[in-house]
């Protein structure tokens with residue numbers, strides 16, 4: 051009983067400080083589009099002598115918590131890099147598990163997401179995804195399409211170089227068929243050929259696990275994104291870390307080439 055009271059007290063103090071930070075953050079400019087490279091699941095598992103997929107499973111819970119807080123903060127879009135076009139190189143059992151994660155995640159949390167007015171979207175190459183994966187995501191997109199809260203955008207089988215190259219090919223095709231005229235091709239019209247045509251460019255990129263690279267994530271879109279890196283492994287990422295990233299963002303001066 052005493053332990054339970056202690057636990058309750060601890061939770062209460064932690065959550066009240068988090069609460070204060072949330073309120074402070076909301077007074078300032080909150081990034082509209084936050085993108086996260088959720089990295090370090092494998093290392094998290096390895097440290098515990100667990101199979102890599104245990105890290106992915108744990109990481110899924112963090113996705114849920116992060117979504118909730120992002121929504122509460124008034125972030126409009128949260129794009130999560132869940133599987134890259136290069137991740138097919140991994141062992142089959144790991145890839146198979148990663149392809150089951152969307153079903154597992156949405157199976158557990160879709161009702162809550164609907165309740166919280168979250169809209170589920172995805173970017174990436176759908177064609178190569180197993181049917182069961184695509185069905186789960188397709189259903190979630192359908193069931194949440196009229197929601198107008200946070201857009202939870204999964205980058206699944208996403209690769210930015212392929213995306214840019216495909217956009218170039220479509221532009222050439224449209225120019226040849228007269229749908230597009232070369233004079234009308236500019237940064238804005240070109241961006242409309244990318245998978246992210248529905249979204250504004252990310253304001254903030256977070257990458258966990260200590261890797262300081264983009265790993266083929268939104269190369270075009272992140273020309274002026276603010277970057278925030280942490281050594282924390284994705285399964286250990288918590289609300290405090292997300293607030294820390296946003297607080298750092300709020301302290302940045304974005305100049306976009308101006309003065």
Ligand code: IPE
Nearest residue numbers: 088089090091092093132133
């Ligand atoms: C990120 O964690 C999840 C995916 C890439 C799908 P990793 O699986 O890359 O974890 P590490 O980098 O090996 O620790």
Ligand code: IPE
Nearest residue numbers: 087088089131132133134265
């Ligand atoms: C990037 O992480 C992709 C995702 C988080 C989905 P990786 O673990 O695949 O990236 P690298 O191989 O370390 O660059």
Ligand code: MG
Nearest residue numbers: 089090091092
């Ligand atoms: Mg990794």
